[in-house]
Amino acid sequence: MGTTADDQLSYLHTLEPLCDRRFSKHVHDNVHGNIYLDKLSLKFIDTEQFQRLRDLKQLGLAYLVYPGAVHSRFEHSLGVYWLAGAAVWTIKAFHTVKLAGLLHDIGHGPFSHTFEREFLPRVLNGSNWSHEDMSAKMIDYIVDEHNIEIDSESIKRVKEMIVASHTSDRSTKEKQFLYDIVANGRNGIDVDKFDYIVRDSRACGLGCNFQFERLMESMRVMGDEICYRAKDYLTVHKLFSTRADLHRTVYTHAKVKAVELMLVDALSEANQYLDISSSIQQPSEFWKLDDLIVKTILIDPRQELKKARDLILRIRRREIYQFCNEFSVPKAKLEHFKGITPQDIVCSQKAGGVSLKEEDVAVSNVRINLTRGRKNPLESINFFKDYDCNEKFPIQDDHISHLLPACYEDMIVRAYSKKPELVGAVSEAFENLQLKMFGMKAQVHDTPEKKKRRL
Secondary structure, three states: OOOOHHHHHHHHOOOOOOOOHHHOEEEEEOOOEEEEEOHHHHHHHOOHHHHHHHHOEOOOOHHHOOOOOOOEHHHHHHHHHHHHHHHHHHOOOOHHHHHHHHHOOOOOOOOOOHHHHHHHHHHOOOOOOOHHHHHHHHHHHHHHHOOOOOOHHHHHHHHHHHOOOOOOOOOOOOOHHHHHOOOOOOOOOOHHHHHHHHHHHHHOOOOOOOOHHHHHHHOEEEOOEEEEEHHHHHHHHHHHHHHHHHHHHHHOOHHHHHHHHHHHHHHHHHHHHHOHHHHHHOHHHHOOOOOOHHHHHHHOOOHHHHHHHHHHHHHHOOOOOEEEEEEEOOHHHHHHOOOOOHHHHHOOOOOOOOOOOHHHEEEEEEEEEOOOOOOOHHHHOOEEOOOOOOOOEOOOHHHOOOOOOOOOEEEEEEEEEOOHHHHHHHHHHHHHHHHHHHOOOOOOOOOHHHHHHHO
């Protein structure tokens, strides 16, 4: 059975006291119920930099496909704060973990991950900027700007916990397990996922069978790492499989990606006039950037922004790039696959047809995995038999079920036509490319052009 809201609330509110509630403010959250906020956390929350998260949709442009997906980074951050507090209460840790949960997304750019993974690399020649690093910079800025009294060692720990998923720089070798609670670079189990998996599933009207409270109540520190009961192995696997399902059905939905491709084109066109990318190194400027940049482009009358405006208008009118077809890269080819470009498709046209240009084609290379690339994340997790046992051990998949996956990553390549009249030509060139690369082509999806041919 799936996790209900009542199940989650009843579990979380047994974790008393997460803070002295006589001196706490509380807000009601539609996933976790009442969230109690301590005084130090409120000092960060009640700043314009944190309140900016209200204007960043958690799922970027997915609301254009899933109308309910309008929740924000603000509520997700409160949720991660609350779960981080529940986790540290379970294992008797420290308040810095809660602050890391609260502030882990303070450096996020507009439109979910599209800003840092698609837009910035295009306009800044392969930028490796990350929202985690900006979160660390933003925390220093907020502390200085608002004169928040907190010791420097605590702030250092908070920042290290936020960037823990992609760096090994840590100021101490003690209590390493604390760095695995909010952003777990060791095996991917963290309260950030606990919150967004349940919150995003609910917002998009999807069921969710992942029960995070089972893991929250059973976690145990052994040998400086968080371990879980062996009988919760399938719950851990459900965490990763549910995340992968969300990537496939929501985060990388074909129409969501089509809109993202259009948005990146629009932002790229506008960047040289609005200088959007120049703010990414300075927190004092970056916090002013949010999803409303689209409205800025739309109402700016300058002729130089006409191309960007027209793209935003096309999105508003649902005249989005047309999906042509997709294929999944064969397992044997995954290791050396570098991605497909519009140029690859254009170069695969047959003579005598419509002459395509690179600017007519858009491509999305979508990688979906269980958080550890082509590796099984469960290989990095240790379990224990029961609470009387002090031995930890890994569990092999084949000791649990023969139905678990043999491959842990998919690469899906999708081709889009930017102009409706070129759908047939792009589809044909894309199929030619597949034949050239793999000796076969994917099952053909219906397009208006193909329907006409059959009629």
